[in-house]
Amino acid sequence: MLDYDHLSALAAVVRTGSFEKAAQQLGVTPSAVSQRLKLLEERIGAALVVRGQPNVATPAGARLCRHAEDVGLLERALRADLGELGLAAQPTTIRIAVNADSLATWFVEAMAATEGVLYDLVLDDQDHSADWLRRGEVAAAVTASTGSVQGCGSRPLGALRYVATASPEFMRRWFADGVDEAALRAAPCLRFNQKDELQARWIRNLIDRTVATPTHWLPASQAFVDGALAGLGWGMNPEPLVRHHLASGHLVLLAISPLDVSLNWQWSRAVEAALADVTRAVTATARRFLVQ
Amino acid sequence: MLDYDHLSALAAVVRTGSFEKAAQQLGVTPSAVSQRLKLLEERIGAALVVRGQPNVATPAGARLCRHAEDVGLLERALRADLGELGLAAQPTTIRIAVNADSLATWFVEAMAATEGVLYDLVLDDQDHSADWLRRGEVAAAVTASTGSVQGCGSRPLGALRYVATASPEFMRRWFADGVDEAALRAAPCLRFNQKDELQARWIRNLIDRTVATPTHWLPASQAFVDGALAGLGWGMNPEPLVRHHLASGHLVLLAISPLDVSLNWQWSRAVEAALADVTRAVTATARRFLVQ
Secondary structure, eight states: OOHHHHHHHHHHHHSSHHHHHHHHHHOHHHHHHHHHHHHHHHTTOOEEOOSSOOEEOHHHHHHHHHHHHHHHHHHHHHHHTTTTHHHHHHOOOOOOOOOOIIIIIIIIIHHHHSEEEEEEEEETTTTHHHHHHTTTOOOOOEESSSOOOTTTTEEEEEEEEEEEOOHHHHHHHOOOOOOOOHHHSSEEEEESSSSHHHHHHHHHHHHHHOOOOEEEOOOOHHHHHHHHHSSSSSSEEEEEHHHHHHHHHHHEEESSSSSSEEEEEEEEGGGTTTTTTHHHHHHHHHHHHHOO | OOOOOHHHHHHHHHSSSSSSHHHHHHTTHHHHHHHHHHHHHHHHOOOEEOOOSSSOOOOOHHHHHHHHHHHHHHHHHHHHHHHTTOOOOOEEEEEEOOOHHHHOOOOOOHHHHSSSSEEEEEEEEEOOOOOHHHHHHSSEEEESSSSTTTTTTEEEEEEEEEEEEOOOOHHHHHOOOOOOOOHHHHHHHEOSTTTTTTHHHHHHHHSOOEEEEEEEEOOOHHHHHHHTTTTTTTTEEEHHHHHHHHHTTSSEESSSSOOEEEEEEEEEGGGGTTTTHHHHHHHHHHHHHHHH
């Protein structure tokens, strides 16, 4: 079997980006970290880390980090079964891919409902988060993908409801004559990033055609809401994030029709038992926030 | 001189990632976009876009996009001077690098205070946003760097104040006997990403040593606040973002001492005149939110 002290050194270097910080985390010297990593690279027969600032995993290194995390999760399940028999309870770090709007609305609450877990979140669009799972770089993901990933389980979470919103002043200025093609072509629109198709999909649902809009690129969920409130543009905001702004009249709907994005929880079956608590917290919390 | 219709095609492909969407934006066919890009690549003598999903700029392509944007900004200044003389007022897109916490606290308000500008924001840590300017990939940046970038102007904006916060319950559980080294070593800490050194710096200021903390990695400003509120961990939050939570008692300070991060506005002198409105809005808004 592999030397798991060596693997821990690799994982710490990749997580912190630096030999010094990895050493601190492990309570050893940087040269011990460097030595362990070198031995592991010799054993594997490949470079595992591209040295630099920060130090970054090679594909082989990333695969080994994922393995170290999986073993950590299996030890967590083992500890639960053995009732702490001689195994010190160290919190396990779980890497999860989640879309920004889930993190902004309900995912933190799910995280807070678990004990003894440390989270390492990567953000990606819900249409792309399954790729992280497919590449073996995360243990689980919140995805919009319905396709199954090899070796992974999947459970529907419900739909995150998006509503097209803008400030009342923005509506008066740009949509005084209604939300039609000419107005949409002129009114500034917010877009999270290249992967964000929600505004375009909503327009197609509404007027059955594609419209090129003047666009602000605003890659943060709360800034998206703030941008609508400040009259910068209109955008598709998660309903839980703007509910009170709609109630108070600081935001208004462009049109009644919402856009529901169905989300799934997908996880690696190799660590299914160890993820049981997290899966339970995620599905229970999602039930309260998402449209079933 | 270069053919600016060709340059616009390149910029649209890189911005949208797709030939189809670039075509929509420009009101031409995808094959026209493809043709223009090919002609430009022949003229430059290098590939400008790596074809794929999405289409991504090569280094030469990125440099040309930046040039197209600079020319757009110069035309904006020209239009202002000529008083619309025969130049249709098209909104110019300006690419700016900004740190997530500025975007979460004050930057949207600065954006909303300008007219006729579309923003394309890239997020990076305040210690790294100047690199975007140095590489010529943005026209301006909010940075913590004091070093000047060649060909760029710089103006101090004031400091964003960070406070170490946690929920009252979290404090009782982890810091009942005070915020000392042993407690910090055990209590889960929030960290934005590898580049985020604020928690480590604050600990060093407080107890004059480095402590390895159990860490949640949480790469979103509002989720950072939500994580503290939910008792997931303690973290350095921007004071404007948690002021009302501190007032209401939903968050408490770990210790009085804040951490001030000085920010600068840095911009490319080549487009200084065209950025004048934006610079004015940014500096005026920063004055109201940052510690002077």
